[in-house]
Amino acid sequence: MKSDSQNAAGFTLPATKIREFYDIGYIVIEDIFSDDEISEIIDALDRLETAALSLDQGMIMHEGSQFVIDRYSEGSSVKTNIKRVVWCGAAEPKLLEMGRDPRLTGLAGQIMECNQVNHIINQVHFKLPGDNVFFPFHQDSRHRGYGTDSWKDANGKGSYVQMVMAIDEVTLDNGPMLFIPYSCKNGHLDLPYNEKDETTSQYFNAEDAVPIVMNPGNIALFGPYTIHGSKPNQSDKPRRVFINGFAYPGANFMDYPGQGSGELIDVL
Ligand SMILES: O=C(O)CCC(=O)C(=O)O
């Protein structure tokens, strides 16, 4: 078991932050990646966007990543909405390297108290102006297969950390993530989920949601039970985020799309 005093990359979470993670349900960490590193991520995202435009619509495997693309005609032009790129680091190895950087796995190891983490999510959401992409309120525990044979809460505390890194500035009008504070306290709620509709439930009030504005490089961390979502981008600037998710060893039994997904990584 790891002591929380120090990790190899030098990013130590104070105990108060870890308590907040489990209590309020989310925390934001600033200044972990440098501007140069963010620029490298942007270059990779630009290449993925170009690739997406050349692909068919649907869930398309391309260079080991899964592109989820909507294409439709509007007047005389054909529009492409990139909903997400799953396991983006297969097509863009820099994103795999960054996604499992010791600074990120170190945070996951400190939060979950483990020396190894299972890297199951390495994903990009583009949310470009006008694409109308949004994420109805949900708990990630649903996507992890909580309550089925695909998932076991191996550490008894959720066994999962999701990290959403802002690549562009996230503002109030470009579709910031919205979190319902303390919603994590009730565990897995089996909320209804429909990709096309806003979720409503007796378990939360959407008016309680807190929008998280972030500078590039800021990272929001949250557990599998925290209710969150985001609305469409209403601005004229992109809201790209780079997402990595780590499971406690022995928690995940699902195969995720993408070449090389689900590797066990040592926390340094
Ligand atoms: O990109 C978003 O706004 C939603 C992200 C999300 O739901 C997640 O990372 O779990």
Ligand SMILES: [Fe+2]
């Ligand atoms: Fe989510």
